[in-house]
Amino acid sequence: MDSLTQIVLGAAVGEAVLGKKVGNKAMLYGAIAGTIPDLDTFVGNFFDTITAIEIHRGFSHSIVFAVLFAPVFGWIISKIESNSSATWKNWSWLMFWGLFTHPLLDAHTTWGTQLFWPLDLRLAYKNIFVIDPLYTLPFLVFLIMSMRLKRSNPKRRKYNRLGLIISSVYLLMVTPALKFYTFQKFENALENQNISYERMDTRPTPLNSILWTANIETEDAFLIGNYSIFDSQPIEYYSVPKNYSLAKPIENDPNLERLKKISEGWYTFSENNGDLYFNDLRFGTMDIEDPDSEFIFSYKLTKEHGELTATETEKEMTDAKNLLPRLWARILGN
Template identity: 85%
Template sequence: MDSVTQIVLGAAVGEAVLGKKVGKKAILYGAIAGTIPDLDTLVGNFFDTITAIEIHRGFSHSIVFAVLFAPIFGWIISKIESNSEATWKNWSWLMFWGLFTHPLLDAHTTWGTQLFWPFDLRLAYKNIFVIDPLYTLPFLFFLIMAMRFNRTDPKRRKYNRLGLIVSSIYLLVITPALKFYTFQKFEAALEEQNITYERMDTRPTPLNSILWTANIETDESFLIGNYSVFDTQPIDFYTVPKNYDLAADLADDPNLNRLIQISDGWYTFSEKNGDLYFNDLRFGNMDIEDPDSEFIFSYKLAEEHGELTATETEKEMTDAKNFLPRLWARILGN
């Protein structure tokens, strides 16, 4: 999830664990704990693109990381807050839950997380977008309400608990129910249109859980369809050719196979101005109503010093400006 959401979650968890004993400092250190796992993006700057992608949401988002580093961070905080009522064990417990709930939340996004690192297993339930105001804003509201009261006031814990409950219901009940409901709609549409397919994957579109996208793999191509719970018209699927022949000479390249593994097999190739691109289909394209628009995650492939490299294509601000109005219109139904 985005940094703001992880800060809010970490702060609320910190308050729940240690707020009664140390007050707002529990919120502060909980917020810090909630941001630490995403520092892996800074580490990724020292590596090539493919390695950086592999590092993200890996070790720092694992149970192992939380168990190993919570006592270390707890010890550091206990030295900084030497006059506090909280002990090293108290601070370590707060840091553990702040570090651990971060990847638990990320596991519900499309990118997922390697919670059980070092095992090569990425959990990605794909029931919430990485930025979802319906999850974050109510959560933030209750946290702010809790902060208005003294640490010993029962209302403080009440409001913080409400934030955790409301956000958890949305994450663990409402969005999975919407995913199940929309998945059935896509299945029914494919059956009605006599479309034979190998597998299907669904996810919410940006900033909401009302409009969902399905990726469907067939023998020769991928189909992509969108469905809003407000739709009244049948689902249309558009075709995206695999174009695997464009990279036939690279079939055995280890770096290409790393990209394929990262994408979980949801990928296509395309050519532009003589350059070859690897497109990760899991995150859709820049314009939800334009099948020919660029994919959000697309990598230019090139050979440097005898090795295949990948460079992520840059996105323009105008892409986002054009995307949001069309997204909103599509959320309201076809």
């Protein structure tokens, strides 16, 4: 999830664990704990693109990381807050829950997490977008309400608990129900249109859980369709050719195999001005209404010193600005 959401979650968890004893400092250190796992993005800057992708949401988003480093961070805080009534064990417990709930939340996104690292298993339930105001804003409001009260005030814990309950209900009940409902709609549409397929993957579109996208794999192409719960017209699918033949000269390259594994098989190739690109379909395109729009994650493949390298294509801020009005219009139904 985005940094703000992880800060809010970490702060709320910190308050739940230790707020009664140390007040707003529990929120502060909980917020810090909630941001620590994402420092892997900083570490990734010291590696090549493919390795950086593999590192992201790996070790730092695992149970192992939380267990190993919670006591370390707890000890550091206990030294900083040596005058506090909280003990090293108290701070360690707070840090553990802050570090652990971060990947638990990320597991519900499209990218997922390697919660059980070092096992080669990535959990990705794909029932919430990385930025979802319906999850974050109510959570944030209750956290601020709690923050403004004295630690001895019983309403402080009540407000914080309400924020945790409302956000958890939305994450664990509402969005999975919407995913199941929309999955059935996509499945029925494929059946009604006599489309045979190998597998299907669904996810919410940016900033909401109302409009969903489905990737459907067929023999030679991927079909992509969108469905809003406010739609009144049948689902239409557009086709994206796999173009696997474009990568024939490098089909056995180990770095290409790494990219294929990262994408979980949801990828296509494309050419532009003689350059070859690897497109990760799992995160969609820059414009859900334009079949020819660029994919959000696309990598230019080149050979450098005999080794295949991948360079992520840069996106302009104007691309996102153009997306939002069209996204909002599509959320409201077709």
